[in-house]
Amino acid sequence: GENVEQHPSTLSVQEGDSAVIKCTYSDSASNYFPWYKQELGKGPQLIIDIRSNVGEKKDQRIAVTLNKTAKHFSLHITETQPEDSAVYFCAARDPPGNTGKLIFGQGTTLQVKP
Amino acid sequence: EADIYQTPRYLVIGTGKKITLECSQTMGHDKMYWYQQDPGMELHLIHYSYGVNSTEKGDLSSESTVSRIRTEHFPLTLESARPSHTSQYLCASSGGQDSGPQHFGDGTRLSIL
Numbered sequence: 001g002e003n004v005e006q007h008p009s010t011l012s013v014q015e016g017d018s019a020v021i022k023c024t025y026s027d028s029a030s031n032y033f034p035w036y037k038q039e040l041g042k043g044p045q046l047i048i049d050i051r052s053n054v055g056e057k058k059d060q061r062i063a064v065t066l067n068k069t070a071k072h073f074s075l076h077i078t079e080t081q082p083e084d085s086a087v088y089f090c091a092a093r094d095p096p097g098n099t100g101k102l103i104f105g106q107g108t109t110l111q112v113k114p
Numbered sequence: 115e116a117d118i119y120q121t122p123r124y125l126v127i128g129t130g131k132k133i134t135l136e137c138s139q140t141m142g143h144d145k146m147y148w149y150q151q152d153p154g155m156e157l158h159l160i161h162y163s164y165g166v167n168s169t170e171k172g173d174l175s176s177e178s179t180v181s182r183i184r185t186e187h188f189p190l191t192l193e194s195a196r197p198s199h200t201s202q203y204l205c206a207s208s209g210g211q212d213s214g215p216q217h218f219g220d221g222t223r224l225s226i227l
Binding site: 042102109 | 120145147154155156157159162204206208214215216217218219220221
């Protein structure tokens, strides 16, 4: 089955700097890759997702890139703000996709220092 | 904003009690999921459902059970709670032909004394 590895486990940046979180997946048939942000005491919230037919997607300060050949995808946050501090999870949909099951990475704790 | 609700948000209860964690969604999603998560840690899938009367065990073995009698409702039950069941339980749902993203509730933080 699908396996997702996420790095780094913790990331500390200064406000205004960029943050990058990377994930690799094992099953080349996976075709959907969402990113979630989880704040303390809340459930994970979808922040951006990408499907395998595109290589990059942007939404304001957040972007995701996908390299299907290398089987890795990355989250980029520019101009970080203290409210970006949270745990971030990447995921890959377990093929063939009709179950809707997602395989999650281990999570990255992002701290943005003011 | 996704419409998926979990109750209770917090539960502290003694060993041996029967517990039911509630999860409801108003989006008409056919697929629903239960995850177990220690705070800030990995999410482990323990149960999922494709639709009414369908339930499957997830990747992490769990002593809990689930039922799906109505589309919008996916309760999780522990017949006899133990301290090892202490954790956060997150419910999620997804819909559409290609499932789409999963939408999560805010979880139930369960503590068994």
